Amino acid sequence: MKFDVKKLTLDEKLHLLTGADLWRTYGANGKIPQVFLSDGPNGLRMHAEDGSTKKATAMPTISVVANTWNPALSYLDGATIAEDCIEHGADVLLAPGVNIKRTPLNGRNFEYFSEDPFLAGTMAKAYIDGVQSKHVGTSLKHFCVNNREYDRFYQTSELDERALREIYCRPFEIAVKAQPWTVMCSYNPVNGVYASENKYLLKEILRDEFGFEGLIVSDWEAVHQSYKAVKATLDLRMPYSEKAYPELKAAYEKGLLTEEEIDYCVQNVLNLVEKKVQADQKKKETLTKEERHANAVEIAKEGIVLLKNEGVLPLKKGKVAVIGEFSESPTLGGGGSAYVQTDFKQKFLSDLIAEREGYSVQHEYCLGGREHGTALKKGYAIAYEADTVVISVGTCKEVECEGYDRTTIRLTPIMENFILETAKINPNVVVCLHAGSAVDMSAWVDEVKAVVSVGYAGEGTNEALSAILVGEVSPSGKLTETFPLSLDDTYTGEETGNGLVEWYSDGIFVGYRYYDKAQADVQFPFGHGLSYANFVYSDLKIKQCGESEFEVSYQIENTSEVDAKEVSQVYVKQVFPMVVRPEKELKGFSKDLIKAGEKKTVTVKLDFRSFAYYNTAYRRWHAENGPYEIYVGASSRDLRLCGKVTLSLDDATQQSKW
Numbered sequence: 118m119k120f121d122v123k124k125l126t127l128d129e130k131l132h133l134l135t136g137a138d139l140w141r142t143y144g145a146n147g148k149i150p151q152v153f154l155s156d157g158p159n160g161l162r163m164h165a166e167d168g169s170t171k172k173a174t175a176m177p178t179i180s181v182v183a184n185t186w187n188p189a190l191s192y193l194d195g196a197t198i199a200e201d202c203i204e205h206g207a208d209v210l211l212a213p214g215v216n217i218k219r220t221p222l223n224g225r226n227f228e229y230f231s232e233d234p235f236l237a238g239t240m241a242k243a244y245i246d247g248v249q250s251k252h253v254g255t256s257l258k259h260f261c262v263n264n265r266e267y268d269r270f271y272q273t274s275e276l277d278e279r280a281l282r283e284i285y286c287r288p289f290e291i292a293v294k295a296q297p298w299t300v301m302c303s304y305n306p307v308n309g310v311y312a313s314e315n316k317y318l319l320k321e322i323l324r325d326e327f328g329f330e331g332l333i334v335s336d337w338e339a340v341h342q343s344y345k346a347v348k349a350t351l352d353l354r355m356p357y358s359e360k361a362y363p364e365l366k367a368a369y370e371k372g373l374l375t376e377e378e379i380d381y382c383v384q385n386v387l388n389l390v391e392k393k394v395q396a397d398q399k400k401k402e403t404l405t406k407e408e409r410h411a412n413a414v415e416i417a418k419e420g421i422v423l424l425k426n427e428g429v430l431p432l433k434k435g436k437v438a439v440i441g442e443f444s445e446s447p448t449l450g451g452g453g454s455a456y457v458q459t460d461f462k463q464k465f466l467s468d469l470i471a472e473r474e475g476y477s478v479q480h481e482y483c484l485g486g487r488e489h490g491t492a493l494k495k496g497y498a499i500a501y502e503a504d505t506v507v508i509s510v511g512t513c514k515e516v517e518c519e520g521y522d523r524t525t526i527r528l529t530p531i532m533e534n535f536i537l538e539t540a541k542i543n544p545n546v547v548v549c550l551h552a553g554s555a556v557d558m559s560a561w562v563d564e565v566k567a568v569v570s571v572g573y574a575g576e577g578t579n580e581a582l583s584a585i586l587v588g589e590v591s592p593s594g595k596l597t598e599t600f601p602l603s604l605d606d607t608y609t610g611e612e613t614g615n616g617l618v619e620w621y622s623d624g625i626f627v628g629y630r631y632y633d634k635a636q637a638d639v640q641f642p643f644g645h646g647l648s649y650a651n652f653v654y655s656d657l658k659i660k661q662c663g664e665s666e667f668e669v670s671y672q673i674e675n676t677s678e679v680d681a682k683e684v685s686q687v688y689v690k691q692v693f694p695m696v697v698r699p700e701k702e703l704k705g706f707s708k709d710l711i712k713a714g715e716k717k718t719v720t721v722k723l724d725f726r727s728f729a730y731y732n733t734a735y736r737r738w739h740a741e742n743g744p745y746e747i748y749v750g751a752s753s754r755d756l757r758l759c760g761k762v763t764l765s766l767d768d769a770t771q772q773s774k775w
């Protein structure tokens with residue numbers, strides 16, 4: 118059944134442009150099916166009629182999914198969450214978020230993919246494809262330039278055009294190729310105009326240039342003046358607002374809003390209804406609750422990052438002390454609209470290790486919010502007796518949460534001191550870090566033998582972490598955000614903006630792009646992650662297969678006796694740019710299983726956009742002729758191979774359509 122805007126009265130049309138309540142579209146008294154939109158990126162977060170939150174599978178957070186560098190797992194993540202949506206009747210999942218991690222203080226970094234736009238967009242596209250493969254819609258969010266929670270409703274993000282295009286819009290441009298059913302605008306103004314009323318962003322860039330064909334929905338309460346939103350082609354104001362209809366009616370009667378502008382947005386709402394109706398005939402659950410849980414474990418296994426290991430992992434058989442309440446109840450995810458209520462009860466990390474042959478495990482839960490002398494003393498005592506000590510520390514959903522930012526990126530003094538004191542009494546300390554974003558570990562990292570970035574890894578955390586700690590699976594995750602030495606080493610530091618505007622004076626130099634330009638040391642660089650295997654890169658070959666298309670091939674040999682996956686990364690550097698450009702930029706990557714002793718050929722493709730930057734004079738993406746260096750690395754600061762290519766494009770080809 119096609120829903121046609123021409124068959125509706127003006128009143129019905131105006132009501133359709135606003136939600137009927139917190140989560141559903143307007144139903145015109147049963148004349149039009151209602152679409153149910155529900156959070157969130159790390160699993161279904163859905164309110165029940167009684168106001169409670171329905172139980173669902175707490176998947177690893179997006180930040181951990183990103184650390185897998187495995188688009189197939191991002192797809193699986195989306196497809197798994199879609200199963201809970203089908204079970205509970207959500208038509209559109211309000212995810213994924215692709216906002217760039219510009220500062221580690223951002224309260225919602227656990228919900229986002231990366232500091233790099235290419236990685237974020239690529240992983241988000243796979244996630245959208247996964248969800249929508251089950252006939253559940255998505256909402257790519259928050260468009261755009263929403264990179265901290267401080268004063269997010271009102272503070273302008275002011276930035277130059279190249280930063281807007283090359284960094285902050287780029288993940289959306291890549292992900293929108295999956296044609297998400299919806300895109301959600303952000304709260305903040307961009308260069309002085311609210312995103313919800315910003316026609317340049319919503320129509321000229323998102324729709325006309327990026328080719329987005331779906332519905333634009335506001336973030337909840339992000340619309341200030343409904344008629345301005347409609348004129349900017351924001352189709353659906355959420356949630357219900359009693360002001361919306363009278364305001365739209367008055368604007369129409371005053372001639373501020375035309376029937377054509379109204380019909381354009383109403384048709385997009387009807388198209389969303391149509392998608393829902395079609396989907397209802399196709400969608401069905403295929404995974405049991407146990408299978409969804411198993412997927413959460415698998416993704417967590419590949420999203421956990423081994424940052425440091427001086428010969429203590431995998432854990433040797435013998436006496437192991439497991440300390441810290443995060444080992445009992447790891448943080449599943451950050452706070453706010455993305456927090457998932459699961460009824461899955463994780464086994465303690467200590468019990469899961471003890472289940473494996475040859476480990477004698479003692480545990481103490483201190484260090485969390487319940488630190489007290491006796492528990493600490495007991496912790497020291499079991500640490501003293503053990504061959505290896507595993508300390509689980511981190512942050513929690515009250516620290517990393519929607520609505521506010523962190524004020525520090527260090528752990529609590531109790532946690533830091535316990536690590537330092539334990540390292541004095543036992544030389545073999547492994548720290549497992551449960552945090553949603555980068556942590557300053559400079560106070561203690563040199564005193565311990567190993568650090569594992571677990572992240573907020575969902576309900577499968579301890580199953581995944583124990584498998585890695587005992588060596589049943591080699592860690593294969595890599596960082597998608599830089600871990601700086603301290604907050605002072607970041608570009609933004611404690612900067613928040615003045616409540617009216619935050620000037621993005623770093624421009625395109627965000628994340629590793631900044632640290633490279635500043636030639637600054639970092640604790641652990643973008644793309645870093647260790648393995649239990651050893652990989653040797655060799656035989657770089659670059660074949661030109663088009664005017665600006667190249668195939669970059671190289672060999673990776675696993676010289677160890679451990680099967681493992683490796684994430685290899687391809688960075689591009691323009692040698693003599695006519696504009697400022699980052700030292701190098703990620704333009705390709707591959708995750709490959711390479712068995713013990715195996716040598717595998719990996720191929721990554723580069724195209725025009727791998728070389729281009731956004732030229733503000735041409736107002737288009739532009740690739741300059743001349744030499745470019747192609748780097749292949751195990752991280753952004755562990756570059757193993759280098760090759761050169763030269764672009765010699767004719768004038769017309771030098772500029773893309775956009």
Ligand code: GLC
Pocket residue numbers: 156211258336337454
């Ligand atoms: C929140 C969030 C958004 C979420 C929406 C509905 O304010 O910014 O990500 O999807 O409102 O809960």
